[in-house]
Amino acid sequence: MWMLSEMVTNLIAFIILGVLLYLDYRFSWKEWIGWILIWITAISVLGAVWSLISPFLLYKNWRFDADEEFLQLKSGVLNEVHELVPMTKIQSVATKQGPLLRKYGLCSVSIETMGSSHSIPALPKEVAIKLRNQIAQYAKIKEVVQ
Amino acid sequence: MTKAKRYNPLLMLFNFCKLIRNSIFFVIYFFVIKAGSESTFITYGRIVFFIAFGLTLISIILKWFTHKFELDNRSFHLYKGIFSKSERTIPFSEIQNVNRHTSLFHRIFKVTSVNFETGIAGGDADVRFEVISQKEADRMESHMKSTVQEELATIHASEYKDIASVEAEVKKGISNRTNHYKPTKKDIIKASFTSLSFLVLIPLISSFYFKINEIFHVENEAVGIFEKLIGSWWMVTFIIIVLVIASITFGIVRTFLKYGNYQVSSDHDRIYITKGLIDETAFSISKEKVQAIEIKQSIMKRILGLAEVKLTSAGGLSSEEDTLEINSLYPYLPVKRAYEMVSEILPFYEITQKMTPLPIKSFWVRILWPSWLWIIATVFLLYFKPTVLEVEETWWMLSAILLIIIFVSRLLDFFNTFYILNDHFIQFKKGSMATSLFVSKRDKIIEVNVTRNIIQKMLGLASIGTINRAKPVHHAGINHVSIEMADAFYKWYMERRNEIKVE
Numbered sequence: 310m311w312m313l314s315e316m317v318t319n320l321i322a323f324i325i326l327g328v329l330l331y332l333d334y335r336f337s338w339k340e341w342i343g344w345i346l347i348w349i350t351a352i353s354v355l356g357a358v359w360s361l362i363s364p365f366l367l368y369k370n371w372r373f374d375a376d377e378e379f380l381q382l383k384s385g386v387l388n389e390v391h392e393l394v395p396m397t398k399i400q401s402v403a404t405k406q407g408p409l410l411r412k413y414g415l416c417s418v419s420i421e422t423m424g425s426s427h428s429i430p431a432l433p434k435e436v437a438i439k440l441r442n443q444i445a446q447y448a449k450i451k452e453v454v455q
Numbered sequence: 456m457t458k459a460k461r462y463n464p465l466l467m468l469f470n471f472c473k474l475i476r477n478s479i480f481f482v483i484y485f486f487v488i489k490a491g492s493e494s495t496f497i498t499y500g501r502i503v504f505f506i507a508f509g510l511t512l513i514s515i516i517l518k519w520f521t522h523k524f525e526l527d528n529r530s531f532h533l534y535k536g537i538f539s540k541s542e543r544t545i546p547f548s549e550i551q552n553v554n555r556h557t558s559l560f561h562r563i564f565k566v567t568s569v570n571f572e573t574g575i576a577g578g579d580a581d582v583r584f585e586v587i588s589q590k591e592a593d594r595m596e597s598h599m600k601s602t603v604q605e606e607l608a609t610i611h612a613s614e615y616k617d618i619a620s621v622e623a624e625v626k627k628g629i630s631n632r633t634n635h636y637k638p639t640k641k642d643i644i645k646a647s648f649t650s651l652s653f654l655v656l657i658p659l660i661s662s663f664y665f666k667i668n669e670i671f672h673v674e675n676e677a678v679g680i681f682e683k684l685i686g687s688w689w690m691v692t693f694i695i696i697v698l699v700i701a702s703i704t705f706g707i708v709r710t711f712l713k714y715g716n717y718q719v720s721s722d723h724d725r726i727y728i729t730k731g732l733i734d735e736t737a738f739s740i741s742k743e744k745v746q747a748i749e750i751k752q753s754i755m756k757r758i759l760g761l762a763e764v765k766l767t768s769a770g771g772l773s774s775e776e777d778t779l780e781i782n783s784l785y786p787y788l789p790v791k792r793a794y795e796m797v798s799e800i801l802p803f804y805e806i807t808q809k810m811t812p813l814p815i816k817s818f819w820v821r822i823l824w825p826s827w828l829w830i831i832a833t834v835f836l837l838y839f840k841p842t843v844l845e846v847e848e849t850w851w852m853l854s855a856i857l858l859i860i861i862f863v864s865r866l867l868d869f870f871n872t873f874y875i876l877n878d879h880f881i882q883f884k885k886g887s888m889a890t891s892l893f894v895s896k897r898d899k900i901i902e903v904n905v906t907r908n909i910i911q912k913m914l915g916l917a918s919i920g921t922i923n924r925a926k927p928v929h930h931a932g933i934n935h936v937s938i939e940m941a942d943a944f945y946k947w948y949m950e951r952r953n954e955i956k957v958e
Contacts, residue, residue, distance in 0.1 A: 391905040
């Protein structure tokens with residue numbers, strides 16, 4: 310699933326690059342612009358290769374847990390990020406679904422706190438809705454105003 | 456408490472003065488500089504200016520008629536809008552701090568401006584009264600305070616017996632304000648040297664000098680006299696001495712105006728900071744709403760043994776330019792006094808001087824971590840190879856110097872970095888030249904994270920970070936602590952469940 314969305318992004322990027330390269334050729338822009346474009350293309354080819362591998366790794370390493378007090382999120386392979394958010398500080402939860410996600414019956418859950426926003430990508434729809442409702446339930450509990 | 460009221464009529468005058476001030480530039484441009492011009496741009500410009508001026512004038516008057524406010528027992532109600540009406544309700548409990556600013560204009564009419572600041576995100580976050588009589592401001596502030604107190608009292612019903620006694624306590628509190636700090640003349644002089652504000656005069660004077668030079672060059676006759684003046688050495692020294700004295704007095708006067716009337720005081724539950732001789736500003740914050748404390752020292756301050764204590768508040772400090780400084784208890788406190796004062800004013804905050812340094816492993820990571828700044832700078836230098844002072848090899852010298860500076864600052868940073876988890880407080884200290892010490896309570900931290908990149912993983916290190924409420928949210932953290940520490944930090948935050956009170 311993540312692979313798909315990565316692929317779509319890559320495709321769009323390549324189309325834009327292709328158009329730019331064509332324009333460069335067609336209207337013979339300054340030389341250095343051409344060089345920069347070639348560099349960007351090279352880098353994005355590398356990126357595309359990486360994006361074929363990375364979704365598996367990312368998927369394998371994404372963990373989340375919600376209990377009455379905390380929401381824990383853990384993600385990343387090379388850069389591992391481990392976040393701990395108290396339920397009482399969560400302001401809103403929402404499930405989101407783009408056209409791609411809808412096709413596969415998936416949902417991502419996004420969580421807004423006072424200070425930041427987090428999202429849990431691509432969960433099966435039922436799981437996502439259950440999680441959303443659960444977090445909403447837990448987040449209802451209020452701390453005494455401080 | 457009251458029926459919906461209009462704002463003070465002087466507000467119209469105030470806004471009118473502001474309008475005049477803002478339009479001065481246009482007036483000068485259109486009617487003085489371009490006085491004789493007949494070009495279409497200028498003619499239309501004048502017309503547009505008159506229309507805009509007129510419309511603003513009308514809107515000022517209409518605004519006064521339509522904008523109203525109301526206070527009840529729990530909240531502010533603000534009504535506004537000429538064509539589309541809007542009503543806003545802001546509960547007192549959301550108000551984080553109160554900011555009062557009395558400029559010269561306000562002085563003349565014996566009024567003041569008050570800002571009740573909230574932690575709400577977005578533009579319309581604060582309740583602002585730009586012109587209001589002193590008495591009314593006092594009344595509103597104390598009204599807000601007492602109602603918040605009552606609410607608290609109903610929540611902690613066990614702590615207080617009944618509301619009446621709380622009210623009595625509030626009244627007592629006002630008379631009970633204890634002064635914590637009032638700078639003496641010596642302190643101010645010291646401060647003026649630390650802030651280097653006398654240096655401000657140097658660019659002013661030099662630009663003045665060049666201006667004079669220009670004028671004298673234009674008028675050829677005067678050149679002779681001027682050069683004679685400059686030529687004699689004693690005249691030059693005399694001028695320099697005068698300039699030095701002038702700039703020092705200027706610096707002292709500036710600092711005096713800014714910090715002259717400085718006063719930090721507190722009562723049972725609020726902290727008050729007032730400052731300024733001509734433009735008076737007063738800031739007050741409830742002690743419970745202090746999210747974190749920061750003790751900052753710049754290099755000058757470290758040499759002179761001074762420090763600045765900053766209170767982090769969730770309310771924005773949005774109103775005027777110098778508001779960045781307003782949340783600090785006096786910025787030039789002697790270090791020892793600074794620590795004492797924190798424990799006096801905020802007895803539930805503890806600062807320990809004993810802190811843990813970073814592990815040695817982290818030293819190498821810090822030193823050997825590639826510096827992007829250096830790499831980019833070197834690439835640039837290599838590419839352009841600038842020649843300074845006719846030396847061809849400048850580029851690698853500059854790059855080497857930059858590298859050395861980066862290394863030294865990293866070294867200093869390593870030796871200045873400390874952290875500790877102390878019961879329910881967390882303390883970070885960092886910085887190479889200027890240091891800052893960050894202290895926060897567990898229940899004020901709204902989020903934590905632990906991150907590890909691949910190298911940190913191999914070495915058993917981690918970076919920890921906290922997020923506090925502020926505007927914008929305050930991120931603090933420390934890189935490359937040991938993994939055990941990161942674990943402890945994580946568990947420490949989990950312990951939060953024991954101390955928060957749930958409604």
